[in-house]
Amino acid sequence: MNRESTAQSNTAVDPRESLSKVGSVWQFAYHRLNALRNNPSVRREAIVVTLFMVAFFWLPALSWTRAWLSPEALQGYAIWVVPLTLFWLYLNRFRLAVPELDELIKRYREGKTGLRRNHRSGEEDREDREMAGVALLLKEKPPPATHYPGLLIGSCIAAPIAFWIGDPTLTALVFVAMVAGIVAYRNGLVVLKIAAFPLTFLLLLVPLPGLVADAIHAFAQDRIFSLVTHLILNSGYPVEQALNASPIRFGSGITFQIWAGAIGAGIAHGGFCLMLGIWFLSMVKAPLLRKVIVVLISIPWIGILLALRIYFLACIGLSDPDIVAYVAPVSLYFLPVIALAGQLGIQRALKCQNYQKWVSA
Amino acid sequence: MPKLSKMGFSLTKLIAASAVISYAAAGVGHARNLRDNFEPNLSVGDWIANPGERPLGDALRDQPEEVNRIFTYGAQPPVFVSIARVTGANSFRAPDSYLLDPDGQMLNDRLPIRPPGERFSHYVMQIAQGHDNTLLVIHWVQAPGDLPHAEASDLPRKIAKSVLLHKPFFVCDAWVQMRTDANGAALRNTLMQFADSISDQIRHQKVSPGSQP
Numbered sequence: 136m137n138r139e140s141t142a143q144s145n146t147a148v149d150p151r152e153s154l155s156k157v158g159s160v161w162q163f164a165y166h167r168l169n170a171l172r173n174n175p176s177v178r179r180e181a182i183v184v185t186l187f188m189v190a191f192f193w194l195p196a197l198s199w200t201r202a203w204l205s206p207e208a209l210q211g212y213a214i215w216v217v218p219l220t221l222f223w224l225y226l227n228r229f230r231l232a233v234p235e236l237d238e239l240i241k242r243y244r245e246g247k248t249g250l251r252r253n254h255r256s257g258e259e260d261r262e263d264r265e266m267a268g269v270a271l272l273l274k275e276k277p278p279p280a281t282h283y284p285g286l287l288i289g290s291c292i293a294a295p296i297a298f299w300i301g302d303p304t305l306t307a308l309v310f311v312a313m314v315a316g317i318v319a320y321r322n323g324l325v326v327l328k329i330a331a332f333p334l335t336f337l338l339l340l341v342p343l344p345g346l347v348a349d350a351i352h353a354f355a356q357d358r359i360f361s362l363v364t365h366l367i368l369n370s371g372y373p374v375e376q377a378l379n380a381s382p383i384r385f386g387s388g389i390t391f392q393i394w395a396g397a398i399g400a401g402i403a404h405g406g407f408c409l410m411l412g413i414w415f416l417s418m419v420k421a422p423l424l425r426k427v428i429v430v431l432i433s434i435p436w437i438g439i440l441l442a443l444r445i446y447f448l449a450c451i452g453l454s455d456p457d458i459v460a461y462v463a464p465v466s467l468y469f470l471p472v473i474a475l476a477g478q479l480g481i482q483r484a485l486k487c488q489n490y491q492k493w494v495s496a
Numbered sequence: 497m498p499k500l501s502k503m504g505f506s507l508t509k510l511i512a513a514s515a516v517i518s519y520a521a522a523g524v525g526h527a528r529n530l531r532d533n534f535e536p537n538l539s540v541g542d543w544i545a546n547p548g549e550r551p552l553g554d555a556l557r558d559q560p561e562e563v564n565r566i567f568t569y570g571a572q573p574p575v576f577v578s579i580a581r582v583t584g585a586n587s588f589r590a591p592d593s594y595l596l597d598p599d600g601q602m603l604n605d606r607l608p609i610r611p612p613g614e615r616f617s618h619y620v621m622q623i624a625q626g627h628d629n630t631l632l633v634i635h636w637v638q639a640p641g642d643l644p645h646a647e648a649s650d651l652p653r654k655i656a657k658s659v660l661l662h663k664p665f666f667v668c669d670a671w672v673q674m675r676t677d678a679n680g681a682a683l684r685n686t687l688m689q690f691a692d693s694i695s696d697q698i699r700h701q702k703v704s705p706g707s708q709p
Contacts, residue, residue, distance in 0.1 A: 295518045394627050
């Protein structure tokens with residue numbers, strides 16, 4: 136936030152006037168972003184392309200939404216994918232405004248910029264390299280982006296085939312490919328590389344084929360309900376589990392059953408928490424391996440939480456089965472809050488808490 | 497009035513052209529899906545057909561073109577029939593996912609029905625249990641002019657053809673609700689009667705030229 140206010144105080148400065156007046160790569164990014172925003176041609180193109188894409192995919196989007204929101208659908212989280220992707224783009228807008236920075240830093244490292252290298256280490260050195268990058272940006276015209284039309288043309292050819300077949304999975308894949316194709320064609324492969332995370336994240340909105348979704352759902356539900364059965368048995372209640380995990384029946388004269396579909400196994404909610412965790416980690420400054428470990432720890436954490444929820448519902452149901460019908464849907468809303476709090480704890484424990492430099496609200 | 501850049505103009509032209517062709521393809525594909533759909537006879541033996549509703553979880557198989565009937569005969573439990581046209585991979589989900597509530601599941605006692613002298617099963621009979629009811633289901637897939645098959649996986653080429661070329665191919669289910677006082681053997685015979693009758697009708701269905709499997 137401070138960076139932006141500093142940048143705003145310098146809005147009167149023309150970044151091409153002199154390096155000393157611009158001051159930092161942040162201000163350069165700010166100026167370039169502003170120039171893009173204020174360019175009527177860019178604005179018009181963005182609006183026209185967005186409208187065309189909406190008109191193109193609104194009908195398939197209805198079938199995707201139907202797949203996401205059907206009862207006990209595995210992919211209930213997918214409804215949040217587009218808003219989260221747009222928010223990611225907003226938070227990383229400064230980095231996206233200076234896509235050539237990495238290339239410039241590489242050129243500086245290789246001594247091709249004509250600037251004297253400063254051999255200090257750490258963050259100071261990084262600043263130096265970025266400044267050198269800005270200097271180069273100001274001295275020279277930015278290198279022209281390598282436009283890559285292949286992906287866009289490929290997706291434009293695949294779209295009629297997907298529409299002809301009418302399968303939601305195919306149309307959603309074409310949509311993601313076309314968005315990536317537009318970025319590659321219009322902004323070049325460098326921007327495509329920087330936007331790799333949001334574009335990959337968009338794949339989460341692709342409706343899974345029914346057979347795959349059923350297999351994942353059955354596996355997850357079986358594991359959760361087996362864990363609940365063990366918990367209940369260890370609490371001293373006689374229970375039996377049906378062949379396909381649900382329902383759990385309480386024996387010895389207690390006529391109470393827990394059905395996965397009736398109370399909601401919460402798998403879609405768990406998926407949402409995991410998705411949000413991955414989205415957050417993409418903006419955190421940490422080695423990739425550590426981020427992967429955080430995700431791998433988060434999966435059992437969410438699974439245990441889902442099992443505990445059903446266990447507590449079972450405990451409540453044993454004393455008053457009627458209350459479960461009211462508590463079950465409410466508890467699903469609390470679930471993401473607790474799950475996300477736990478995930479934040481895991482991230483903190485593994486030192487994944489500092490945002491990357493370019494993330495700015 | 498600011499104009500689009502040259503690249504922006506070519507980009508929008510490409511997207512617009514693809515959109516127009518895609519919607520034309522979708523329209524033709526949909527029209528082909530409406531063609532040669534199966535309409536069962538109004539009666540099967542003494543059983544009389546009445547209009548039925550779509551199965552509960554039809555959204556899970558992308559709401560295909562289908563015909564749903566409820567056959568009644570005196571005080572007998574009604575027989576429900578659903579014949580859905582294959583429109584994509586989701587059409588081949590297990591019957592418990594679309595016939596029952598989200599708790600629906602197939603019990604493991606599968607009864608494949610293979611007529612003597614045939615190499616493959618024609619139908620599969622199974623008990624499907626949901627939260628509120630239990631069904632005895634007979635399930636098969638079939639293309640017009642062809643014999644019924646219990647397993648869709650036996651016919652990968654025909655399925656690929658039907659999905660890619662919108663040729664008629666049907667996923668068929670007939671079921672009865674099981675009550676505690678139900679006569680299992682009688683229900684099985686009734687469902688077999690329906691399966692034989694409907695599969696025979698599909699086998700002799702006339703289709704447009706170019707729609708043959």
